[in-house]
Amino acid sequence: EVQLVESGGGLVQPGGSLRLSCAASGFTLRSYWMSWVRQAPGKGLEWVANIKEDESEKYYVDSVKGRFTISRDNAKNSLYLQMNSLRAEDTAIYYCARYGISATYDYWGQGTLVTVSS
């Protein structure tokens, strides 16, 4: 069974940093692109970042470029999101998602909440 479990969320002050982790199981992580998608409270979904199987390509939504870094450790079956210079508008549930066929997010984690507030 495919499982994605996020961790690392919490309360952080504006300008602070946080590192999210996503533990993958039930499939071979190194065979898939992976993504982070976020959802602000009461709002819609927003694609944040994608990373290629071998980490050679990474892509970000404009609003997080230069502040967030997506990475992975295939040996540890883990995906990460390093978030720096956090802003109030980054407050959201962050989901880890597997990128499957036809540009589809076919499996999602349960999400981890990041709250940026003083």
Added chain:
Amino acid sequence: QSALTQPRSVSGSPGQSVTISCAGTSSDVGGYNYVSWYQQYPGKAPKVMIHGVSERPSGVPDRFSGSKSGNTASLTISGLQSEDEADYYCCSFAGSHIYVFGTGTTVTVL
């Protein structure tokens, strides 16, 4: 990277059909056959219902169908059931490894 436009809400009685539109541009919905639809219950993670515009993953009821015309994609739920009451989001590839989601639609079963 503007969000795709969806109606805020749609509703229907059990057994009826409802259609949710997802309006984009030629740079996203109209330019690629990579539109997917996600169902989300409150407090839960999204679940893919349609991919590749009209393909249904294994396990998704056949009352869910997808289509596209020009820059607008659509999700139709036929034979509406109470368990279909949820939020629905479209998503499209927008070139250069960029993805954009829709604004979301709440489906209410009357």
